[in-house]
Amino acid sequence: MVTTTVTLFTPPPPTKATLSSFPLPKTHYTSSSSCSSTSRRFRVRAYSNTSKFGNFLNLKPAHQPEPLDFDLPWCHPSDRSRFDVIIIGSGPAGTRLAEQVSRYGIKVCCVDPDPLSMWPNNYGVWVDEFESIDLEDCLDKTWPMACVYINEKKTKYLDRRYGRVSRKKLKQKLIEGCVSNGVKFHKGKVWQIQHQEFESTVLCDDGTELRGSLIIDASGFASTFVEYDKARNHGFQIAHGILAEVDDHPFDLDKMVLMDWRDSHMGNEPYLRANNSKFPTFLYAMPFSSNLIFLEETSLVSRPVLSYMEVKKRMVARLRHLGIRVNKILEDEKCLIPMGGPLPRIPQNVMAIGGTSGIVHPSTGYMVARTMAVAPCVATAIAECLGSTRMIRGKQLYAKIWNSMWPIESKLNRQFYSFGMETLLKLDLNGSRRFFDAFFDLKPYYWQGFLSSRLNLKELAWLSISLFGHASNPSRFDIVTKCPAPLAKMMGNIALEYIG
Numbered sequence: 001m002v003t004t005t006v007t008l009f010t011p012p013p014p015t016k017a018t019l020s021s022f023p024l025p026k027t028h029y030t031s032s033s034s035c036s037s038t039s040r041r042f043r044v045r046a047y048s049n050t051s052k053f054g055n056f057l058n059l060k061p062a063h064q065p066e067p068l069d070f071d072l073p074w075c076h077p078s079d080r081s082r083f084d085v086i087i088i089g090s091g092p093a094g095t096r097l098a099e100q101v102s103r104y105g106i107k108v109c110c111v112d113p114d115p116l117s118m119w120p121n122n123y124g125v126w127v128d129e130f131e132s133i134d135l136e137d138c139l140d141k142t143w144p145m146a147c148v149y150i151n152e153k154k155t156k157y158l159d160r161r162y163g164r165v166s167r168k169k170l171k172q173k174l175i176e177g178c179v180s181n182g183v184k185f186h187k188g189k190v191w192q193i194q195h196q197e198f199e200s201t202v203l204c205d206d207g208t209e210l211r212g213s214l215i216i217d218a219s220g221f222a223s224t225f226v227e228y229d230k231a232r233n234h235g236f237q238i239a240h241g242i243l244a245e246v247d248d249h250p251f252d253l254d255k256m257v258l259m260d261w262r263d264s265h266m267g268n269e270p271y272l273r274a275n276n277s278k279f280p281t282f283l284y285a286m287p288f289s290s291n292l293i294f295l296e297e298t299s300l301v302s303r304p305v306l307s308y309m310e311v312k313k314r315m316v317a318r319l320r321h322l323g324i325r326v327n328k329i330l331e332d333e334k335c336l337i338p339m340g341g342p343l344p345r346i347p348q349n350v351m352a353i354g355g356t357s358g359i360v361h362p363s364t365g366y367m368v369a370r371t372m373a374v375a376p377c378v379a380t381a382i383a384e385c386l387g388s389t390r391m392i393r394g395k396q397l398y399a400k401i402w403n404s405m406w407p408i409e410s411k412l413n414r415q416f417y418s419f420g421m422e423t424l425l426k427l428d429l430n431g432s433r434r435f436f437d438a439f440f441d442l443k444p445y446y447w448q449g450f451l452s453s454r455l456n457l458k459e460l461a462w463l464s465i466s467l468f469g470h471a472s473n474p475s476r477f478d479i480v481t482k483c484p485a486p487l488a489k490m491m492g493n494i495a496l497e498y499i500g
Contacts, residue, residue, distance in 0.1 A: 056242070056319070056326035057312060063330055065118030068168070070175055072116065075109050075184035075210070083109045084386045086202050086212040088190050088225065090115040092123075093354030093371045094218030095174040100379035102181030104387050109184045109210055111202065116175075119167045121333045122241060122294055124256070124286065127161035129369035129452055133376075138173060140166035141288060147252075148440055149260040150433050156440045160448060162256045164286055164294070165368065186210065193225055195349045198393040213386055213393050214351060214401065221338050221355040229345045234338035235421050236305035237365040239284070240312050241296030243331040249285075249293050249324050257285035261433050265321030272317055279306050280429035281314050295319070300365070300432070301339055301424050308334065337365045340421045343411070347395070347402040353378065357405065361453055363420035370453055378404050409456065415493045416460045417453070422486035427478060434475035441470045 075081060085101055087094045090112035102108045130136045142163040148156040178185075188204035193215055202210045217225045251257055260283035266273035279302055286294040297315035299306040319326065337355075340362035344352055353359070359374065360367045381404030385392035392400065427435055440447055446463045449455040455463065468479060 056244070056329065057316065059326065059329045061329050061332050065120060065167070065331075067114070067116040067118060068171060068175060070116055070172075070179075072175075072185045073179060073183070075186045081107075081109070081184070081210070082199075083107045083184070083210065083212040085109075085214045085216060085382060086111060086200075086210055087216045087218055088112075088202070088223075089218035089220065089354070090185075091119060091218060091220065091354060092170065092174075092368055093357075093375070094216070095171065095178065096372055096375040097216065097218065097353050097378060098183050099174045099177035099181065100375045101382050102178060102183045104379065104383035106383060106386055107182070107184075108178075109186060109212070110178070111186045111188060111190055111204065111210065113187065113189050115185045115187060119171065121335065122243070122286075122296075122331070123165035123167070123368045124284075125163055125165060125366075125369040126448070126452060127163045129373070130163065130165075133369075133373050135170065135173075135372060136163075138166055138170040139163035140169065141286070143254060143256040143286070145255045146258045147255045148258050148436060149262050150437050152262050152264055154437065156437070157255070158258065158440065160444070162258070162286075190219070190225075193350060200349065213391075214382065214397060215349070216351045216353060217356055218352070218354045219356070223352070223356045225350050226344045226352045226356045227348055227350075228342060230342035232338070232341045233303075234341040235301040235303045235362070235425055237299060237301055237335065237337040237339055238305050238308060238311060239296050239298035239333075239335040240308065240315055241284075241294065241333045241335065242326070242329050243292075243294045244326045245291055245328040245330065246293060247325045247327065248290055249287060250322055251285055251287045251293070253287050253289065256287070257283060259284065259436065261429070261436070263429065265318040266314075267321075269317050272314055275310065276314060277429045280432050281306070281311060283315075283318055293324075295324075296333075296335075298335075301363075301421055303425055305336065308336075337367075339363075339365055340418045343406060343414070346406055347398040349398060351378075351398065351401050351405075353405070358414070359405075361451075362414065362417040363424060364451055366451065366453075374405060380404070412457050413453070413455070413460065416457065417450075418493075419486050419489070420450075422489065423479075423483055426482040426486075431475070431478045431482075434472055434478065438467055438471040438475055442466055 084107045087098050087108065087110045090110050094110060098108050098110045127136065127139065127142055130139060142161055144161055146158040146160060146162045148158065150156060186204065186208060188206045188208060190202055191205055192203040194201045194203065199211055199213060200215045202212070202215060217223050261280065263273060263276055266276055279299065281297050281299045284296040284298050297311050297318065299311060337360060339360055343358040353375065354371055355367070359371055361370070378401065381401050385397045385400055442463065446466060449459065450463060468476060471479065
């Protein structure tokens with residue numbers, strides 16, 4: 001459902017601190033007393049039956065993303081330059097913010113081990129989201145509709161255009177903006193940040209020291225530079241995706257498949273079917289032609305995270321059942337996205353944007369469109385502080401910038417989205433089907449607003465009431481029996497936000 005991963009932004013160096021500060025998630029190893037023999041039988045069926053469908057898991061990507069061919073203005077150690085803003089990471093979030101902040105004449109330096117490298121993963125967005133921020137020219141393919149397969153007998157058709165982001169077009173546009181606005185780039189890894197009262201020093205692996213009034217971390221989920229004061233009890237979205245050349249596929253070319261919850265492909269796989277009933281996955285698909293398609297088997301959210309091998313096994317079974325023979329893999333990707341959990345400590349000396357800032361939608365995993373939209377707001381707040389004659393710095397600066405990303409309304413709304421995630425965590429396959437059957441029966445204003453983080457708290461409350469009204473009796477039973485604990489947690493957190 002989403003196309004962003006823990007490698008969306010360039011991570012800091014792999015030190016022991018990195019591993020300890022963001023512990024690897026525990027994994028659902030869906031096993032039973034007969035797991036060994038059952039999984040062995042599965043492997044024989046799934047990997048040996050290559051006469052018709054092939055063993056696509058053994059195929060290697062035919063292409064590697066090529067870096068942009070661009071002449072960047074580098075920041076050399078001999079410059080001994082001091083910057084207003086130093087941004088760590090040149091993923092979509094870091095590059096977008098650098099491009100936006102530099103419009104105000106703010107001196108910006110972007111630090112990354114390889115600033116011109118192409119972002120590795122596919123990003124999908126609703127077209128209206130990119131239209132609202134003038135980035136629709138960065139889409140390389142759009143579909144007039146989306147569809148959701150609830151089960152073998154029911155399909156929902158969503159009258160909302162969906163698009164695939166052209167990573168090359170988006171990065172080229174943002175880099176061009178950065179260069180024209182005077183952004184400097186430094187090729188290196190950030191090892192350490194040292195803070196003084198009104199200034200911070202970034203130490204890089206090549207010995208370079210860069211000084212700035214504000215440090216912004218856009219290096220991704222595994223960052224050690226942003227601090228938390230609460231346990232990071234995330235849910236996790238995990239997926240395996242391939243852009244593949246195929247003989248044929250059964251999907252309509254004018255519709256992207258947002259979710260395919262069907263499980264008939266597991267009819268001959270009792271081991272997979274039983275585990276999928278407890279911890280379901282769905283297929284996300286973007287058909288480009290009858291012979292080219294992006295396919296991604298996705299676990300929407302689980303805690304602990306579902307085994308990656310389990311996800312791939314389910315994808316093998318699904319494609320075999322659909323009659324999709326993979327001839328060539330052009331790209332492949334593994335997505336692992338922490339969802340929900342607490343926000344970073346607000347405020348603090350290091351500002352965050354992107355994966356480590358808590359901006360990922362806790363119920364869906366969507367992030368790219370919202371990151372593109374929030375960057376101008378953060379940039380405006382930075383300009384009001386560092387571009388003013390009074391030069392607000394230190395604690396006042398940090399508080400103002402953090403609050404530009406997380407005003408109280410956004411914090412409260414996020415509590416509701418996290419409530420949605422906690423509810424989804426409790427649903428099995430049938431519960432998930434019933435939930436989305438009711439969810440996409442809502443008025444488009446509500447389901448579209450929820451997926452795009454556009455609803456205020458009052459509207460989210462009305463969404464909940466309407467969702468209960470549209471739900472089937474079994475789904476209402478799920479809500480009544482499984483939602484009280486998440487609901488109580490949400491209300492407590494909202495009360496704490498108001499008190500705070």
